[in-house]
Amino acid sequence: MSAFAEVLRAWKPRLETWLDEVLPKESTEPTRLHEAMRYSVFGGGKRLRGVLVVLAAQVFDAAPEVAREPACAVELVHTYSLMHDDLPCMDDDDLRRGRPTAHKVYGEALALLAGDALLTRGLALLGEARRAEAIGAMLRELGLAAGSVGMVGGQVLDLESEGRPIDRDAHALLRRIHLGKTAAMIRASAALGALVGGADANSVAALRTFGEHVGLAFQIADDVLDETGTAAELGKTPGKDRDQGKLTYVAALGLEGARLAAREEAERAIAALKPLRAGSTDLLAQLARFAVERTS
Amino acid sequence: MSAFAEVLRAWKPRLETWLDEVLPKESTEPTRLHEAMRYSVFGGGKRLRGVLVVLAAQVFDAAPEVAREPACAVELVHTYSLMHDDLPCMDDDDLRRGRPTAHKVYGEALALLAGDALLTRGLALLGEARRAEAIGAMLRELGLAAGSVGMVGGQVLDLESEGRPIDRDAHALLRRIHLGKTAAMIRASAALGALVGGADANSVAALRTFGEHVGLAFQIADDVLDETGTAAELGKTPGKDRDQGKLTYVAALGLEGARLAAREEAERAIAALKPLRAGSTDLLAQLARFAVERTS
Numbered sequence: 086m087s088a089f090a091e092v093l094r095a096w097k098p099r100l101e102t103w104l105d106e107v108l109p110k111e112s113t114e115p116t117r118l119h120e121a122m123r124y125s126v127f128g129g130g131k132r133l134r135g136v137l138v139v140l141a142a143q144v145f146d147a148a149p150e151v152a153r154e155p156a157c158a159v160e161l162v163h164t165y166s167l168m169h170d171d172l173p174c175m176d177d178d179d180l181r182r183g184r185p186t187a188h189k190v191y192g193e194a195l196a197l198l199a200g201d202a203l204l205t206r207g208l209a210l211l212g213e214a215r216r217a218e219a220i221g222a223m224l225r226e227l228g229l230a231a232g233s234v235g236m237v238g239g240q241v242l243d244l245e246s247e248g249r250p251i252d253r254d255a256h257a258l259l260r261r262i263h264l265g266k267t268a269a270m271i272r273a274s275a276a277l278g279a280l281v282g283g284a285d286a287n288s289v290a291a292l293r294t295f296g297e298h299v300g301l302a303f304q305i306a307d308d309v310l311d312e313t314g315t316a317a318e319l320g321k322t323p324g325k326d327r328d329q330g331k332l333t334y335v336a337a338l339g340l341e342g343a344r345l346a347a348r349e350e351a352e353r354a355i356a357a358l359k360p361l362r363a364g365s366t367d368l369l370a371q372l373a374r375f376a377v378e379r380t381s
Numbered sequence: 382m383s384a385f386a387e388v389l390r391a392w393k394p395r396l397e398t399w400l401d402e403v404l405p406k407e408s409t410e411p412t413r414l415h416e417a418m419r420y421s422v423f424g425g426g427k428r429l430r431g432v433l434v435v436l437a438a439q440v441f442d443a444a445p446e447v448a449r450e451p452a453c454a455v456e457l458v459h460t461y462s463l464m465h466d467d468l469p470c471m472d473d474d475d476l477r478r479g480r481p482t483a484h485k486v487y488g489e490a491l492a493l494l495a496g497d498a499l500l501t502r503g504l505a506l507l508g509e510a511r512r513a514e515a516i517g518a519m520l521r522e523l524g525l526a527a528g529s530v531g532m533v534g535g536q537v538l539d540l541e542s543e544g545r546p547i548d549r550d551a552h553a554l555l556r557r558i559h560l561g562k563t564a565a566m567i568r569a570s571a572a573l574g575a576l577v578g579g580a581d582a583n584s585v586a587a588l589r590t591f592g593e594h595v596g597l598a599f600q601i602a603d604d605v606l607d608e609t610g611t612a613a614e615l616g617k618t619p620g621k622d623r624d625q626g627k628l629t630y631v632a633a634l635g636l637e638g639a640r641l642a643a644r645e646e647a648e649r650a651i652a653a654l655k656p657l658r659a660g661s662t663d664l665l666a667q668l669a670r671f672a673v674e675r676t677s
Binding site for chain 2: 117175192194198199200201223240245261
């Protein structure tokens with residue numbers, strides 16, 4: 086396992102304690118709604134986005150607790166997006182990370198509403214952030230990343246591209262899809278960490294660029310893993326995207342082309358850290374390499 | 382027409398100009414998504430919530446423009462809730478205000494995603510509010526009102542109450558449903574106006590109480606109108622709730638009992654304004670009476 090996989094594993098329980106604290110208890114009415122929210126939030130996952138918020142804040146010497154609210158915010162917004170993606174009218178997935186999806190357990194209406202409530206809680210949590218003067222900027226950043234020109238927009242482009250021939254324009258379209266679907270939220274995670282850490286505007290911009298390239302690297306590596314990983318490693322059936330004729334980096338660039346593109350994005354991410362204080366960004370550079378070297 | 386209906390009619394174009402300004406253009410990619418968002422936002426409606434934000438801010442001598450962002454925020458969050466309510470897995474409505482619902486025009490997936498994007502834009506818009514020091518408090522207020530213990534929670538209780546016998550506990554359950562589904566957002570609209578207007582904590586609390594009672598009055602009056610209004614007045618088929626065996630105030634209290642309850646809530650709303658400067662709250666008192674005297 087890479088050294089950074091250990092870093093992630095060490096942070097995960099802390100992130101999950103915070104998430105437990107910021108979510109309503111299962112005993113709070115309506116109990117089934119709060120159960121459904123917690124079922125999805127605590128359904129596994131690396132917590133990469135939340136940990137990125139914490140590590141980005143640390144670059145500016147902020148203690149981990151300072152990043153608690155934005156770290157939970159990005160995890161809750163990410164979870165809502167998975168819940169809505171899994172719904173019958175979207176990807177219609179029965180399994181996620183080896184467990185039945187929320188609508189299989191709680192029904193469609195409750196899964197939809199639990200997703201709505203997680204998005205609401207995620208954004209509103211920024212209103213409780215420890216660095217009050219950064220709330221407005223964090224909210225604008227996360228709103229743009231999650232909304233119609235970010236994550237939701239990428240999802241729409243992805244739906245519209247289904248069944249589209251893989252031609253010379255495919256790579257450019259794919260980049261736009263993944264900038265929206267994946268990279269926007271990872272970019273926002275890095276920027277939120279910088280903002281809550283008290284970074285100046287130039288440093289926030291550097292983290293934003295870092296996050297965007299990490300997000301692209303992460304998504305390209307996902308496409309590669311879907312082709313090369315085993316079911317045990319991935320927790321899902323490999324080759325599903327290819328079998329559905331989905332537009333992926335492997336389909337557009339070939340396996341070796343996609344691997345190379347992922348490494349290039351990781352290097353661009355690391356290059357973006359250059360203006361920041363030497364030594365302060367070592368874990369972020371490890372995170373960028375982990376995004377492309379991981380096996381799950 | 383009541384004098385306040387004229388006030389609403391006069392404000393509506395201003396609200397809609399602001400909404401047009403804060404939403405991405407239809408020509409912005411993904412164009413179908415932005416079309417679907419605008420189709421629903423500009424589908425009619427009184428803009429009662431947005432106007433309430435403006436009027437509440439005016440109590441504290443704030444100019445209307447100061448209330449622009451929170452006024453648009455509550456309208457966008459309200460629109461998202463209607464879009465998701467209309468979806469096949471929820472109320473499965475084909476018509477809203479005499480027009481086909483968004484999923485009939487754009488399909489389920491896009492209607493779901495357009496709703497998500499409106500919720501995101503609505504909350505994030507608070508990050509652009511003119512009174513920067515109020516952003517955190519406004520975000521916490523709107524997040525609570527729209528989320529799992531507010532509007533979404535009320536919707537879940539409503540779904541769970543379907544087919545339930547109308548017994549002696551029905552009135553208490555009904556109150557909890559409507560406190561969540563309707564009153565929470567009208568309460569938040571009044572509070573947001575106060576917050577962006579620079580009100581002190583006691584005044585914000587007074588507006589919050591005012592808004593909650595107006596919200597209950599408004600919803601009880603809705604139940605009465607569903608029983609007594611004409612299709613032309615309502616823009617929908619009257620009697621639908623009764624025919625579906627829905628738990629309504631008319632079913633629980635009878636027609637006269639419901640009318641009386643609505644008037645009582647309006648009077649409680651007006652009483653809550655008492656601590657505020659005399660003369661400054663006349664329009665709010667008119668709004669409370671309008672909530673129960675309207676014919677559509």
